[in-house]
Amino acid sequence: MSLQQQVSPPEFALSDVAPSRLVGVGIVAVPVLTGEDGPLLGPGAAELAEDLGIDLTQVLEAAEATGETGEVTELPVVGTSDLANSALSRVLMIGVGAGTPTDLRRAGATLARRTTNADAVASSLSAVGDDDVLAAFVEGATLGSFGFSMRKDGPRDRPVGRIAIALTANDEERAAWLRRAVATSGASWQSRLLASVPSNIKTPAWLAEQAVTAAEAAGLKTTVLDEKQLAERGFGGVVGVGQGAAAPPRFVQIDYKPEKGARKAKHVVLVGKGITFDSGGLSIKPGQSMVTMKRDMTGAAVVAAVMAALPDVDCPLRVTGLLPIAENSVSGTSMRPGDVITQYGGRTTEVTNTDAEGRLVLADGLAYAVDKLDPDVLVDIATLTGAMKVALGQHTGGLFANDDALAAHLDESGARAGERVWRMPLSEEYEGKLASKVADSDNAPGGPGAITAALFLQHFNGGLPWAHLDIASVGDAPQDYFEWTEGPTGFGARLLLDWLGQAEPLAGVGRAD
Structure with missing residues (x-):
């Protein structure tokens, strides 16, 4: 069995553009934080509300949202032909709690599960924090996507293909953090993958070969x-x-x-x-x-x-x-x-x-x-x-x-x-x-x-x-x-x-x- 035939994790890209204005992306995710007087919309929400002409705070109130980590308020979007991003069809307002790395790791995993089989997503969730928050979001979005299948016709579902990390400058420092986060989450993904392979394939010699191949690469x-x-x-x-x-x-x-x-x-x-x-x-x-x-x-x-x-x-x-x-x-x-x-x-x-x-x-x-x-x-x-x-x-x-x-x-x-x-x-x-x-x-x-x-x-x-x-x-x-x-x-x-x-x-x- 070739591991290349298995499910692959999402790809990530940095962009300083608001998520709703990334052309060709059908799903947009913005953060919702917990506040003393109710949920607070985070970065990217103002541009989204302006583009759609919708009061997103009222949407959250109607859904009785709290901003609790992993909570999702979904809004279908129609009639987008006048928008810069005419492909926009779904909005996900995802709770990120207090915006800690743990919150963003969990919010990233939530996003991954709600966007299975999508080609691309634009997310400003990680814009609520620093580089540690960015790394945690990437880890969560990667690992929440994990799957393993040996079905004849391939897996029933696949992870989202690409996640654009919006409102984040694509500078050298941020790119280095992203590379590190992708490597860390990729190592955890690879560990899960190897552990998922059945033992009629995974002999000691096979496992040794996989380790050598990864190390030499x-x-x-x-x-x-x-x-x-x-x-x-x-x-x-x-x-x-x-x-x-x-x-x-x-x-x-x-x-x-x-x-x-x-x-x-x-x-x-x-x-x-x-x-x-x-x-x-x-x-x-x-x-x-x-x-x-x-x-x-x-x-x-x-x-x-x-x-x-x-x-x-x-x-x-x-x-x-x-x-x-x-x-x-x-x-x-x-x-x-x-x-x-x-x-x-x-x-x-x-x-x-x-x-x-x-x-x-x-x-x-x-x-x-x-x-x-x-x-x-x-x-x-x-x-x-x-x-x-x-x-x-x-x-x-x-x-x-x-x-x-x-x-x-x-x-x-x-x-x-x-x-x-x-x-x-x-x-x-x-x-x-x-x-x-x-x-x-x-x-x-x-x-x-x-x-x-x-x-x-x-x-x-x-x-x-x-x-x-x-x-x-x-x-x-x-x-x-x-x-x-x-x-x-x-x-x-x-x-x-x-x-x-x-x-x-x-x-x-x-x-x-």
Whole structure:
């Protein structure tokens, strides 16, 4: 299957013209803010009212509009032959609340859903705020458009083809912000797309190929290890998890260097869990629990997409992305409960539950980074534990970290990017649960499951500043909700790109000071 056959996100263009005066655009969207005495029409509304000869405030009053974020008051337009834009047929007055980035991200997603299949839309929604508001609007409009289809005749619906961002100067600074926003939202889109592809197509080799293709298109260096090289080099976790599958495992390394100051730049390594399908292995999952397991490689998809977007966000650090990829399947060669595997670097693990496989491949990636890459900071991301969903529900990701400054950076970036995380404790009281009579640790020491999984991984970070993002809670959206579309979420791409795109991403972090 070619990903080029899938739905594509909208294109964006900047224009300093009022939305109703952009010739040839049939749909116009203007913002409505909440005010103390009722809704307030925002930029672009005055020109629209003048063009149509309509009191738009009265229209809002008749609709009992409030300006609440995502609220839509729609007005069909007829008899436009005398207008400069004779193609105008629909007006959308969309609530943007207080005009914060979160409000505009949600308003952008609302606009996307109300304009499905349209060729073009002109919107002045983002004119209510600054560059952060512009970026959030682009993210929302992109991600609210996401869809995936393998139907013979193509998808039932397609996103709006083009969104003209009206009343916004097309200068160098704004163009740079737009490029950055498109890259960030595109990375999240790509993560969702990869996670949506069914596992009969998405073998480890296929996923590795997709990561390499995206990285090389961005000018990045890549290395791929096959199953023989993994065995020879001691990647016991990746090999063990993948040994039961017909499609053998892979390990991908992607390297990014900033254009300026690469020699002195600090080095971050990202490790993403890449389980292309998780049956649970011989500790097999219930049938219903397997339905979403094609997305158990979301962590690897996020890392691959983030790496490809780093040049567009002007990341000042050296960054290496590691993707340990395997299918956790059931066969006569599958890893067995009670087996002892030797992880990269020599630490041994007793496998008491083959469904606790993600930590085994992540451990290899972390240990390899410590041994070969000399990083300043390690971050791993994974749909790791069902316990995280129990703890945090489906709107917040879990964050573990051994460095307070690193945790603060990631928490702040999650809040800005619309991908919130909650810091969880690395409680030493549970360390004893990892004990094994025959190996250095047990891979399934029991509850509290998210914490003991993080404690297991902590043994492979080499004492470096490290963060672990457990996104099992947010790996799937149960229903459409603003920029989230039902299905795989690609959670983490926006968070990581916001962090890595800061001027000083490692300020105050461990030895990176």
